Amino acid sequence: MKNLTKKSIAGLFAISLVTSLNFMIPTTSSATGTPVKGGDLVVVRGDIETSLVPSIPPDNASIWVLEEIFDTLLFPAQDGKSLLPGLATKWSQSKDGLSWTFNLRPGVKFSSGKAMTSKDVKFSIEENTKGSNWGFLNANISKIATPDANTVVISTKAPYSPLPSAIATFANAVVPYNYGGVTKEQFGKHPVGTGPFKLSKWTLGQEIKLVKNPYYWEAGKPYLNSVTFKLVSDSNTRANQLAGNQAQINEFPPFSSIKTLKGQSKITVSAFASSATNFLVLNNSKAPFNDPHARKALAYLVDKKAINSAVLFGAGTPAGAFMWPAGWAHNASIKGRSYDEAKAKAELAQSSTPNGFSANIMIPSGNVDQNSMAQILQAAAAKIGITLTIQQLDPSAWNDARANKSFDICYTLVTTDMMDPDEIINVDAVYNGGAFSLFTYYDNADVAAWAAKAVTFQDQAKRKALYDKIQVQVEEDAPLVPLYYAPVVYSYSKKVQNFHTYVTGNYNLRNVWLSK
Amino acid sequence: MIRFLVKRIALLIPVVFGIITATFLLMHATPGDPALTYLGNHPTPAAIAALHHQWGLDKPIINQYFDFIGGLFTGDLGSSLFYNETILKLIALKLPPTLMLMLMGSLFGVIFALPLAIWTAIRKDKFIDHLVSLMNAVILGMPIFFIGAMGILFFALKIPIFPVGGYGESNLQHLWSLVLPSITIGLGLVPLLVRSLRTSVIESLDSEYVAFARSKGLKNRAVWLKYALRNGSISGISILGIQVGYLAGGSLVIENVFAIPGMGSFLMSGILNRDFPVVQGATLTFAMLVVLVYLMTDVAYALLDPRARFK
Numbered sequence: 170m171k172n173l174t175k176k177s178i179a180g181l182f183a184i185s186l187v188t189s190l191n192f193m194i195p196t197t198s199s200a201t202g203t204p205v206k207g208g209d210l211v212v213v214r215g216d217i218e219t220s221l222v223p224s225i226p227p228d229n230a231s232i233w234v235l236e237e238i239f240d241t242l243l244f245p246a247q248d249g250k251s252l253l254p255g256l257a258t259k260w261s262q263s264k265d266g267l268s269w270t271f272n273l274r275p276g277v278k279f280s281s282g283k284a285m286t287s288k289d290v291k292f293s294i295e296e297n298t299k300g301s302n303w304g305f306l307n308a309n310i311s312k313i314a315t316p317d318a319n320t321v322v323i324s325t326k327a328p329y330s331p332l333p334s335a336i337a338t339f340a341n342a343v344v345p346y347n348y349g350g351v352t353k354e355q356f357g358k359h360p361v362g363t364g365p366f367k368l369s370k371w372t373l374g375q376e377i378k379l380v381k382n383p384y385y386w387e388a389g390k391p392y393l394n395s396v397t398f399k400l401v402s403d404s405n406t407r408a409n410q411l412a413g414n415q416a417q418i419n420e421f422p423p424f425s426s427i428k429t430l431k432g433q434s435k436i437t438v439s440a441f442a443s444s445a446t447n448f449l450v451l452n453n454s455k456a457p458f459n460d461p462h463a464r465k466a467l468a469y470l471v472d473k474k475a476i477n478s479a480v481l482f483g484a485g486t487p488a489g490a491f492m493w494p495a496g497w498a499h500n501a502s503i504k505g506r507s508y509d510e511a512k513a514k515a516e517l518a519q520s521s522t523p524n525g526f527s528a529n530i531m532i533p534s535g536n537v538d539q540n541s542m543a544q545i546l547q548a549a550a551a552k553i554g555i556t557l558t559i560q561q562l563d564p565s566a567w568n569d570a571r572a573n574k575s576f577d578i579c580y581t582l583v584t585t586d587m588m589d590p591d592e593i594i595n596v597d598a599v600y601n602g603g604a605f606s607l608f609t610y611y612d613n614a615d616v617a618a619w620a621a622k623a624v625t626f627q628d629q630a631k632r633k634a635l636y637d638k639i640q641v642q643v644e645e646d647a648p649l650v651p652l653y654y655a656p657v658v659y660s661y662s663k664k665v666q667n668f669h670t671y672v673t674g675n676y677n678l679r680n681v682w683l684s685k
Numbered sequence: 686m687i688r689f690l691v692k693r694i695a696l697l698i699p700v701v702f703g704i705i706t707a708t709f710l711l712m713h714a715t716p717g718d719p720a721l722t723y724l725g726n727h728p729t730p731a732a733i734a735a736l737h738h739q740w741g742l743d744k745p746i747i748n749q750y751f752d753f754i755g756g757l758f759t760g761d762l763g764s765s766l767f768y769n770e771t772i773l774k775l776i777a778l779k780l781p782p783t784l785m786l787m788l789m790g791s792l793f794g795v796i797f798a799l800p801l802a803i804w805t806a807i808r809k810d811k812f813i814d815h816l817v818s819l820m821n822a823v824i825l826g827m828p829i830f831f832i833g834a835m836g837i838l839f840f841a842l843k844i845p846i847f848p849v850g851g852y853g854e855s856n857l858q859h860l861w862s863l864v865l866p867s868i869t870i871g872l873g874l875v876p877l878l879v880r881s882l883r884t885s886v887i888e889s890l891d892s893e894y895v896a897f898a899r900s901k902g903l904k905n906r907a908v909w910l911k912y913a914l915r916n917g918s919i920s921g922i923s924i925l926g927i928q929v930g931y932l933a934g935g936s937l938v939i940e941n942v943f944a945i946p947g948m949g950s951f952l953m954s955g956i957l958n959r960d961f962p963v964v965q966g967a968t969l970t971f972a973m974l975v976v977l978v979y980l981m982t983d984v985a986y987a988l989l990d991p992r993a994r995f996k
Contacts, residue, residue, distance in 0.1 A: 413849040562716075603726075
């Protein structure tokens with residue numbers, strides 16, 4: 170899943186009003202010296218890209234590459250708190266809240282040299298709506314009109330505040346009308362977008378090379394001549410390739426290696442804020458966790474500090490509310506349950522199994538981090554008569570068990586794909602929100618109603634009040650236990666300037682340059 | 686000889702067929718739905734159904750099996766569920782690095798093992814014989830990825846002769862980037878090859894036909910090449926043939942350590958994602974490879990030892 174996120178709605182409304190900021194584009198402020206043009210950047214990563222058609226890929230590896238080829242109408246700001254102009258320079262919501270008008274940036278061309286028009290935008294959004302992977306982002310859209318070549322009007326079934334965030338998401342990136350006359354499959358192999366780079370060569374499961382798009386609309390950008398994403402599965406090999414200057418950016422070095430990497434003089438290690446939140450997921454649909462007291466008993470046995478030390482080597486933050494802290498919808502007053510054996514015992518005593526129970530913790534085989542967390546919990550639970558058994562399943566079987574409710578406890582990491590909180594509120598806490606309340610099968614009608622109501626408000630403060638209420642309710646019902654908020658870690662050559670990721674996890678290489 | 690070959694090949698067909706049938710059944714019997722893996726945290730029933738239909742997984746299993754077998758006869762192995770590309774194209778992309786790695790690995794194994802075997806055979810029970818035995822024990826005890834990692838540390842990072850990993854762009858770069866991984870694989874073969882070659886060379890040297898050859902006044906070189914080594918190498922070839930399984934498994938690990946985009950990572954990602962056509966295609970390729978090497982071993986054996994042809 171890709172992520173765009175953060176405290177966006179305050180920003181969102183401010184932006185829809187303050188259209189004088191039109192020509193702002195996301196840039197970073199941390200450049201050292203004057204940007205140098207040229208250079209070839211190599212990024213090594215552990216995941217394989219699957220598709221470069223915006224509406225298709227479910228994996229971050231593909232999404233982050235296709236975002237360099239395709240632009241969206243709006244971009245997330247670096248801090249993830251607001252939206253900035255992209256292929257659209259102005260956008261505003263109608264008074265009745267039922268439609269949004271986007272004014273397109275004049276003079277934008279695809280990498281083929283053809284001009285981009287509202288016809289392309291309409292086609293792109295409709296293609297995504299039809300798709301089974303990301304169509305849910307557009308579920309509220311009822312109609313898209315194109316009054317002229319530079320204007321797009323999107324109508325929604327009901328007032329829907331998260332729309333600009335949905336439109337800023339990669340799956341709604343702009344492709345040429347009718348894929349430029351080729352099939353979707355052919356287009357996936359020869360994509361054409363308006364982004365800073367275009368595809369040069371793609372060797373499946375090996376590497377993707379992008380080169381500068383000569384028609385890119387932002388003058389002087391990108392700085393780099395090319396970017397190559399290489400698949401290197403083994404994290405040690407990735408670190409070695411960076412040390413040997415065969416690569417300049419290493420995606421996700423393990424937390425355990427941060428200390429060693431920081432000792433290398435030619436390498437920078439950065440932990441960027443992200444929306445990544447890790448959860449202990451309890452299956453609320455069957456015993457023992459259909460009993461809130463049993464769930465709370467277990468929640469009090471989770472030692473979040475120990476987990477942060479054992480798994481993230483202190484790089485994360487023990488979690489409170491289930492919404493990520495950098496987002497505007499985060500309820501900071503919720504501190505979460507801390508490890509407390511006495512309270513755990515008290516909750517257990519009130520449950521239907523006062524003398525304890527047995528349950529399985531399901532983890533994907535070979536996942537060292539989850540194994541550590543499970544062992545810490547297992548030891549704590551044993552003290553009050555709860556017997557936890559760690560069950561290792563291969564990742565696909567693990568996915569199956571989670572979707573078929575045939576598990577008791579598992580761990581799940583969540584990141585958001587859009588800046589607006591609506592996606593994660595639905596994924597984590599609403600039964601029919603797409604992931605059965607993050608596979609807890611927790612079903613609270615009030616929570617679902619509040620979530621549905623929140624998106625109709627134009628006033629962010631009103632939305633925030635409802636989201637706060639949802640988080641309090643979820644904390645009280647404890648269908649899951651938020652464990653920690655994690656940063657994303659990158660190690661890269663000191664020659665790489667201006668590199669950062671957004672809170673939503675994606676990066677924007679149009680601003681990156683290599684010093685001599 | 687032709688009859689021998691026909692007989693061997695006829696015996697191998699059911700083996701390959703058995704392997705692919707077992708793989709098909711095992712993959713489908715194991716829990717794990719590729720659609721759930723694909724959709725991550727957004728597995729709506731409609732999206733799952735759409736993917737099942739698109740991938741043909743909504744058909745009865747028996748139909749899927751016959752589609753697969755039918756495809757084999759027309760050279761169609763299907764398409765990857767995740768990569769939207771035909772299996773044949775993917776294999777054509779992934780097989781060459783793995784084949785080269787296995788070939789070069791075997792070659793380095795023989796290059797290292799042969800002189801050591803001869804030397805230790807000549808110097809039986811002397812210091813060098815014991816030293817090589819000790820070295821063999823050390824290599825056998827070390828995991829192959831550790832040898833690979835040490836190779837990278839010393840010969841790519843400390844002394845940058847070889848690339849740290851990857852496969853390069855040109856053919857020459859491909860070859861160069863395979864040298865260090867091949868040496869690693871070759872080293873793993875050395876202990877068994879040295880032991881078997883040494884023993885059989887010693888046996889040959891002690892045999893009556895070598896004594897007879899010497900008594901005829903043949904030169905030492907001729908005695909070695911025509912008698913001692915030819916007979917001694919039979920066991921070496923058998924060992925090398927049997928080790929093709931090790932080579933396939935070893936190349937899988939080594940591909941990971943050296944970031945070589947070969948069949949190993951392809952098969953692993955296929956298994957983890959339940960990309961059925963990928964697993965079936967990759968297993969078929971490995972099965973054919975192993976079977977082919979066994980066949981070649983039998984043929985080499987028959988060529989070196991005529992008695993084998995008449996058994």
